[in-house]
Amino acid sequence: MKNVLHLIIVLFASLQIHAQQKEITGTITDGDSLPLPGVNVIVKGDKQGTITDFDGNYAIMAQVGDILVFSYVGNIVKKIVGAENNISFTMEENTLEEVVITALGIERKKKEISTVYQVVKAEELSRVKTRSATNVTTKRIKKPNNSSVVNGLSGKVSGLNINNKITNNRTKIILRGNRSITSGIQALVVVDGQITTSRELNKLNSKSIKTVNIIKGENGSALYGSKGVNGVIVIQTKKGNYKLPKEVEAVIKKTNTNNLINSEPNDVYVEIAENNFEVTKVSPLSTFSIDVDRASYSNIRRMINNGQTVYPDAVKIEEMVNYFDYNYPQPTGKHPFSINTELAITPWNTQTQIVKIGLQGKTYNNEELPASNLTFLIDVSGSMSAQNKLPLLKGAFKLLVNQLREQDKVSIVVYAGAAGVVLEPTSGNNKETILNALDNLQSGGSTAGGAGINLAYKLAEKHFKKNGNNRVILATDGDFNVGESSDKSMKKLIEDKRKSGVFLSVLGFGYGNYQDSKLETLADKGNGNHAYIDTMQEAQKVFGKEFGGTLYTIAKDVKIQVEFNPEKVQAYRLIGYENRLLEDEDFIDDTKDAGELGSGHTVTALYEVIPVGVKSEYLKDVADLKYTKTDVTKDFSDELLTVKFRYKKPDGTKSIEMIHVQKDEVKTPSEDLKFASAVALFGMQLRASSYYNNTTIKDVKALAENGRGEDKLGYRAEFIRLISSLNK
Structure with missing residues (x-):
């Protein structure tokens, strides 16, 4: 009897706790009352979380008394007790409150100096990262100058845009803050306390540099007046014996590092040389x-x-x-x-x-499409562990699975240190089996992308549907580091595979190590398409609204x-x-x-x-031809x-x-x-x-x-x- 009574009490308590759980919704806006997409919303002390959609809306389940934490880059983290069913508010930008004397003797409140600050080590300036040149004519690529401070900063300072002009030996430096874009206005350059030009900066050898301090955004004016409104690059050379002013050092030490814009030095993109007239x-x-x-x-x-x-x-x-x-x-x-x-x-x-x-x-329409033989090729390596990679990937594929028909078949191949089949061809009617296979995926290990591609195509060819839609769907961040991994080897591999008649769709996830150039090569040479999925809304667009276009080539x-x-x-x-x-x-x-x-x-x-008949600065004179005459009909x-x-x-x-x-x-x-x-x-x-x-x-x-x-x-x-x- 005591056991029965104890069980009743436990069940009652559980029901009470469950009854206290509720859905909290709301809309988050920015300082201009515009919807703010991408705000992280989590229950403090719990793994549960969500993000706001395109319209700044969110919905999350929480217990009465739970604390909701709202965070967004460059804004103050907001913590609110989930007492109400609707929690909506405007996020505040991150500011500080002290008063300081600026580098030019101007008194400012600290809230006016909420600068974004970054340091580049001197030794990093000589390590200029090169990018793949797949499908780009070699002669059109401007080679980086390893001894140039300006080019040395490129790719190491977030928000820094280096625009080299061959004519007149001009270099334009644009330094953007985290929520602004400036067209044609350059950052202020200060070398050993003296304001100088980008041309003079370009003459400096990286080996002569002691420190490079970057102050981003319009708030650079708080330290250097109106001249610093577009950001400041402060450089100390080894021979200059110049010491930073105390007010600048104070700002550097006290600047809120939560405002830092994270650079992504390991993302790889094909270098693009703009088409000219x-x-x-x-x-x-x-x-x-x-x-x-x-x-x-x-x-x-x-x-x-x-x-x-x-x-x-x-x-x-x-x-x-x-x-x-x-x-x-x-x-x-x-x-x-x-x-x-x-x-x-x-x-x-x-x-x-x-x-x-x-x-x-x-x-x-979906019902008009031929039967599909789909092979999901999923990267489960250690680099896919982030929330915006494998967890988001699973949610995206579930949207696709829910649209499959009985005549459609799905196989799942995964790869990490090696590749393996986790689901043999399964009818779209058995959605629960497919979804369970997705749910059970875990990340860890290195990335044998080439082996995964070989195995996925082998499986797709084995179950090839004549007059059907035969397709491998690759989902990864592109970080292949075991076996065939270079863009060139991937290009050759996929060109051989496309002869099988199997098409390829490539879905990119995550950032910080995102190999865009490799994924674009795979899609281009695999008779397929390439999409980047950053949110579930984008997954809905790719697998919901554009289901047929994503999967069926006409x-x-x-x-x-x-x-x-x-x-x-x-x-x-x-x-x-x-x-x-x-x-x-x-x-x-x-x-x-x-x-x-x-x-x-x-x-x-x-x-x-x-x-x-129109005169244009973009047109250059062309010398007359001696042997060829062009007659216009x-x-x-x-x-x-x-x-x-x-x-x-x-x-x-x-x-x-x-x-x-x-x-x-x-x-x-x-x-x-x-x-x-x-x-x-x-x-x-x-x-x-x-x-x-x-x-x-x-x-x-x-x-x-x-x-x-x-x-x-x-x-x-x-x-x-x-x-x-x-x-x-």
Whole structure:
């Protein structure tokens, strides 16, 4: 009887505790009352947690009396007892309260000197990190100068943008704070107490440097007046015998290190050399492969939301533009996509014109897709242990599993120090079995990526579905360190595997050691696509909204060749697609690989053109040819350009050609063109492009707002909020 009574008491107590658990929801905003996505919300002393979504909303289960902890980079950590069902508030930026005398004798309150501070060791200046040059013409890559202090800082100081100009031997140094972006205004350089120029700094040998102190953001003015508003680089040389002023040392010692923007020195990106204007009479053809990858935009969004550096080579403008959908009509003929072009005045330069070329892939409903043979290839190495890697990966794959049908089969291969099969082909009807296999995955060990790829393809080929959708889905941060691991060896491996007819999707996770260049190579050469997943919202976009496009290819090796009419166009430049360029003769060569188009996917390409008769600073004189004379035909005086497309069917080997002509008719830009232009312009500003024409974030915002349109799913609104956070 006592045992029964004891059991009743325990059960009653358990019910009481459970009854006290409740869901707490709310909305977090920033100082400008804008929704703040990516705020970490955890229950103190518990592993349970969540993050705010695009609209700053969150929901979390907690017990009465639990303390909720809200944290966001650059803001004060907020701790609130979960007494209410709704907890909403505005996060405060991190500030300090003491009064100090600045380096120039100006009295400031300490809250005005909430600087972001970073130290670079002198010996680090001589270790300049090189980047992979996959798919980039070697002669176009500017080699780093190992003895230069300026280039030595590149990649070691977060928020530092080094823009080298070959002409006039000029170097521009832009130092951004964690929530601002400055276009064209340089950081202040102070060497041994004397203000100097970036040119003089560039003359210093790294071996002569004792210390380099970085004070970031507009608050540098608190120490150095208005001259330091864009950040300060303070250098002490070994021979100068210069001692930092006490007020500067005081700020350095007392600065809140929670404000530091973490650099990510181990992330690897392909170096990008921006496309320049090509003279039409000399080079009338522009040829490139399509790109439906969207990884760059979600990766950049994550960097900005976390207050981290946006590396110029992480900015792939074509992937940013193609992240968004555009209102292109569905194809009506025999071809699997429709072609759409548009011509307008360039929003950032009234002396040029902008051309938009858009493809709309045919959309198939889920039930119309052929049966799938999917092999999940999952990295479970030690580098995947972080919350934004394997745990997020599991949640993302669960979204995919929940959409599978009975005729779909799923296998799971994992790799760490070695590779192994954890789930043999299983019907989509047995979702619980697949989900349990995912839940049981644990991280640890080294990373044998090559072995994992070999095993996954072997399994996919063994269970190959004729006339079906055969695909390996690789999920990793790209850190392969056992066996075949270089970009070159991965390229060769995946080129051999694609001959099997198995397609590849590559999903990137995490940061700090993110191998973007390797994952892009795998996707490009594996007849697949590349996405970067930073949140469950992005996973929902990739595996929910774009399920068919992510998994089902409707056309492969899609190439575009544009021929410009020299009677109408002096020069042109392709915006983005730098690592997708093809030789002109590759267009009709069916052995040359190109991009794939998925169900419902859109592809957009933008050209900036200089019309005939317009004088432009971007045009350089070309010497007359002695042996070749170019005669311009007058037969097509109303045409601006002709676009040719070539593609193969998913199981085909011979390409099919389509042709589309754009008349020389400048019209009012559509909402789609305005928005695509805004995204491209933002990318140009992030890359410190030679062609953004001194525009600002305000210009980008105004253009995006004018092009927002219907925006049913809110992705364009999210972009506007993202750039608004930088305009402070």
